[in-house]
Amino acid sequence: MGGFGQFVRARREKLQKEDRSYSLRQVAGRIGVEPSYLSKVEREQVPPPSEETIIRLATALEVDSDVLLAMAGKVSSDLQEAIRRRPRLFAELIRELKGMPDRAVLRLVREVRDGDW
Amino acid sequence: MGGFGQFVRARREKLQKEDRSYSLRQVAGRIGVEPSYLSKVEREQVPPPSEETIIRLATALEVDSDVLLAMAGKVSSDLQEAIRRRPRLFAELIRELKGMPDRAVLRLVREVRDGDW
């Protein structure tokens, strides 16, 4: 389902069609890992990389890093830290929201962002 | 700062004063770990236990498991899963809230909980 590796490969190959510098080797070089490793990651022969590597990969492929982390089964450490600082508050909020539809959460996000509440 | 081990020891010793069954050995027995391990955990000679063990410990010591997990530098996996399912939405919400005072977050929690929004 998740398909972290498949997603990365598809995204990279899409970019590669327009720009030859998106070869596996060159992307690996930019994000600072060995080509053989990125190859295995894309074919899901190994689990997804560390958070840091995923973020560099997201940047290189111009995708949202929170989304890519989620595909890898991870949550950004800065979000985790925010929760850890006020565990009861955030735990209750998130558990309350997790049963609600997207549009309800979105409305809340907007309310908070616009500050008109 | 964190003091996960110190907190656990303090909490256990407090309970132990009123109830001798809160000895390190007996608590270790109840949560299913070796006494020597719990001893090391309390003295912070080893990192905090796994999420599962922390939750059993929280139950045994009657403390909030989200709080105890937070002290261990962790976030409950069910919260993480909720975030992973809608990464953009939750990421934005949490990042927005992390700069706000407790009372603002609390107000939001209440609004959502009471459903009068």
Added chain:
DNA sequence: CCAATTGTGTACTATGTAGTACACAGTACG
């Protein structure tokens, strides 16, 4: 054609995680 580049296979490694197993010395109390 051949030189460079591409993706991949195999082998190996260092560090972290999450404990167990057991012996030991001190203390408590019936």
Added chain:
DNA sequence: CGTACTGTGTACTACATAGTACACAATTGG
């Protein structure tokens, strides 16, 4: 008093994480 329980020290283990290093065959492009 001794026995049963207390906390702790030492040694060891299995598995996961997060990669590196290097050789190889296939493909591509000037």
